[in-house]
Amino acid sequence: MSKAERPGGREPVRLAVRKTYKLYIGGAFPRSESGRSYVVTSSKGEFLANASKASRKDARDAVSAARKAFGGWSGATPYNRGQILYRVAEMLESRRAQFVAELTDAGTRKAGEVVDAAVDRLVWYAGWADKIAAVAGSTNPVAGPYFNVSSPEPTGVVAVVAPDEPLLGLVSVIAPVIVTGNTCVVIAGERAPLPAITLAEVLATSDLPGGVVNILTGSVKEIAPWLAAHMDVNAIDLTGVTDPDLAVACEEGAAENLKRVLRPAATDWSADPGTKRLTVFLETKTVWHPTGV
Amino acid sequence: MFEYAPAPESRDVVDIKPSYGLFIGGEFADGTGTSLKTVNPASEEVLAEVAVASADDVDRAVRAAREAFGTWSAMPGSERAKYLFRIARIIQERSRELAVLETLDNGKPIRESRDVDLPLVAAHFFYYAGWADKLQHAGYGADPRPLGVAGQVIPWNFPLLMLAWKIAPALAAGNTVVLKPAETTPLTALLFAEICRQADLPPGVVNIVTGAGETGAALVNHPDVNKVAFTGSTEVGRLIGRSVAGTDKKVTLELGGKAANIVFDDAALDQAVEGIVNGIFFNQGHVCCAGSRLLVQESIAEELLDALKRRLGTLRLGDPLDKNTDIGAINSAAQLAKIRELSDLGEAEGAERWSPVCPLPDKGFWFPPTIFTGVAQSHRIAREEVFGPVLSVLTFRTPAEAVEKANNTPFGLSAGVWTEKGSRILWMADRLRAGVVWANTFNKFDPTSPFGGYKESGYGREGGRHGLEAYLDV
Known part of the structure; x- marks a missing residue:
């Protein structure tokens, strides 16, 4: 709490207008339909906010929004997607101070450097939008009079369990998923979800179509299995699942409709990310056509 | 013949x-x-x-x-x-x-x-x-x-x-x-x-x-x-x-798969018929990427089906070791039972069944080439993999409808498009959610060409x- 909020202070009293941290679904900021919230505290244990505690219904709404956004986003030109991701980086940079404050509250050390790294990560992925197809695609020299070409395509709706690295980790799992044309439903890290909602505000002001990224806050253990078993979700990134039993349950649920699964793995978010997170949520489509006159 | x-x-x-x-x-x-x-x-x-x-x-x-x-x-x-x-x-x-x-x-x-x-x-x-x-x-x-x-x-x-x-x-x-x-x-x-x-x-x-x-x-x-x-x-x-x-x-x-083989009104009809036959009767239809759903543009449906039925009349079913045989035996009694069950269901659900006159050998496991017309998207023969020589025929009017019907399946292994219009091929190929799209051809494989769903x-x-x-x- 800032000084100005304290009653009885010597300064003229002006009560700060606090932000209600809500969910981000389909480009809007609804509260959880369940009406639930949970207390988020700083690393020192001070009250920060009541975050929305998303329900199964919220998760389903988010999947619907992501599915609805998929056609337009995957059909946008890669150049356009790259521009929008770069715009996200710009917006993030312009809110640097706010993220530094939130990360500091969450106990992140050298928060300024972390925010810078998150901005740079977005820029790095933005540049991949119109390059990944050239790297992951191929023309195939088949033994016959056919033109044959393979190109990567987004797999569809991806559920993402974000790691407990409130900004850099979050950006590092969202950007590679959406830059190739997927849409996603993200469960923010449970302990420090506030930067995720502030990131949603950045996304909402970056020309990113509503529904491309949907962010839920709440209990990972409660929501992740619903997303893992959801029949209209094409893939799931379990990076942020720390409980091995939960990871197994999610992977088993994912088998129901043969989701692509990225298993949890310890990750150094400051390291060069490589292309794995880009390619794991891509399909390869191969087109044949006869040649001739 | x-x-x-x-x-x-x-x-x-x-x-x-x-x-x-x-x-x-x-x-x-x-x-x-x-x-x-x-x-x-x-x-x-x-x-x-x-x-x-x-x-x-x-x-x-x-x-x-x-x-x-x-x-x-x-x-x-x-x-x-x-x-x-x-x-x-x-x-x-x-x-x-x-x-x-x-x-x-x-x-x-x-x-x-x-x-x-x-x-x-x-x-x-x-x-x-x-x-x-x-x-x-x-x-x-x-x-x-x-x-x-x-x-x-x-x-x-x-x-x-x-x-x-x-x-x-x-x-x-x-x-x-x-x-x-x-x-x-x-x-x-x-x-x-x-x-x-x-x-x-x-x-x-x-x-x-x-x-x-x-x-x-x-x-x-x-x-x-x-x-x-x-x-x-x-x-x-x-x-x-x-x-x-x-x-x-x-x-x-x-x-598995339930591939749509989509024929537009401007397609080269004889080639499309060969492609449809190859798509579903190659290897007795025991092909995961078989073109088991024929989506034909409404305006040419009758003409195409007539040509297809004529062509099926010339297919030779019998001794697999005979060099002139087009359709061999169903691989097992269990698979034959499954094909029969789904085909009977097709009839029971209201689709119209047709096979050419086709004497079957006395011994072994055999199933004649079969076409179902009047198939609705909800029919089980339009949704489930039969893995046999059974073709379900549906119609469409617009390219957008063709895409929607083709993608209306939990599978996504392959698809076929038949049209003379290049831009339409690319438009369709872009929208079909399938790992392999064969345009004006079908069931082609090559070690250099990635395959999967x-x-x-x-x-x-x-x-x-x-x-x-x-x-x-x-």
């Missing part, structure tokens, strides 16, 4: 033993399970007794593969390549023998096993042989490493070709394998084991364990298997997806540079 004199391929080129064991560590050994019989589906004659691998046998095979992995993975890629080239050559040398054996065990026409399966099998080994010493240039890092022991389970529709798709890239990348062929078609895999011996392949690099589902489950669930590759039904794919949860096993699954048709690709990824630690 022409009359043809019988023209059977000689079966003297094959020498089928009365019984076969398991191929473990370079030696043939008895299995500890109760052996099974493999039959010729065209005559119901028992071809041979085949050992059934128990969990202990599978364990021995995995241990043999693990033991061989050290030297095989450490061997220079150029040396591994030469083994694979050698195998490719022996397959070419013995290709007629393999083709006849495949036809006997599987029931597919010799024209297909000889002209499609075997050339592709040899080409696949030849192709991946060339990758073995070029892995550092494949786009998977400077020094991509193999995974270890691959457990591979393959289906009965293209027994030797599926073996090639599994074993060639695995070995090229430096893995060793334990492969389980389907219980109804184990013979060409066992002949392949003999080919490995002729090629002096180090013992344990390739191990073949025969058996049914239990053997497959033992292999997939073996804790020392690093990689699982499966081609087969979506139902079993789901089971495998569950059983590998929480392990480090890398998995690729190539599962979207959605519930599985994940991972086989073939091409993409096919290496499944066998590398990347």
